[in-house]
Amino acid sequence: QVQLVESGGGLVQAGGSLRLSCAASGRTSSSNGMGWFRQAPGKEREFVAAISWSGTSTYYADSVKGRFTISRDNSKNSVYLQMSSLKPEDTAIYYCARSRTMGAVTARNRYDYWGQGTQVTVSS
Numbered sequence: 001q002v003q004l005v006e007s008g009g010g011l012v013q014a015g016g017s018l019r020l021s022c023a024a025s026g027r028t029s030s031s032n033g034m035g036w037f038r039q040a041p042g043k044e045r046e047f048v049a050a051i052s053w054s055g056t057s058t059y060y061a062d063s064v065k066g067r068f069t070i071s072r073d074n075s076k077n078s079v080y081l082q083m084s085s086l087k088p089e090d091t092a093i094y095y096c097a098r099s100r101t102m103g104a105v106t107a108r109n110r111y112d113y114w115g116q117g118t119q120v121t122v123s124s
Contacts (some may be wrong), residue, residue, distance in 0.1 A: 002026045002113040004096045009118030012086055016122070020081040022096030022115060030074035033099035035111060036081045038092035038120075045095065049081060050104035059104040064090075086122045093117040 008020040020036070035050035049070040050059045058070055069082040079096060097111035105111075 002028055002098055004098065004113055004115035006094065006096050006115045006118040009094060009120045011121045011123065014086060014088055014122055014124050016086050017082070017084045018086065018120060020083065020094055020096075020118060020120075022079045022081075024077040024079075024098065028077045030077075031102055033101055033103050033105055034070075034072060034079040035097050035099060035105070036070060036079075037095045037097060037108065038090075039095070039117075040089075040092040043092075045108065047106045047108070048094070050099070050106060051079065052104045053102040057104045059106060061106075083120070086120075088122045088124045090120060091122050092120060094120050 003025045005023050031053045033052050036048040037045050038048050039045040051070045055072050067085045072079040095117045096115040098113040099105050100112050
């Protein structure tokens with residue numbers, strides 16, 4: 001089993017920044033891609049960003065491209081999401097997830113372990 005714990009969420013004004021962290025424990029491996037998803041009230045969970053096992057490949061949703069940066073530190077079994085120029089429409093619960101593959105993938109069904117989520121609220 002793998003446990004994923006997100007942290008770093010909170011309330012921020014539009015235009016502000018937050019850095020989310022995701023710590024993995026249990027039967028972890030640095031050979032898996034990782035991703036961030038988010039779910040706003042009344043909406044489906046959507047892809048935000050993904051990173052390959054080595055960190056050399058990343059992929060972003062169009063809605064966050066240029067504003068969010070995903071990174072990882074395999075020595076700490078952690079993945080991060082730096083969010084800048086935040087907008088009210090970024091308000092959601094943000095989830096960290098582990099991919100079944102080594103690459104940076106976008107489809108939810110390619111992920112097998114999920115964290116409990118951290119709330120991000122952006123006020124206008």
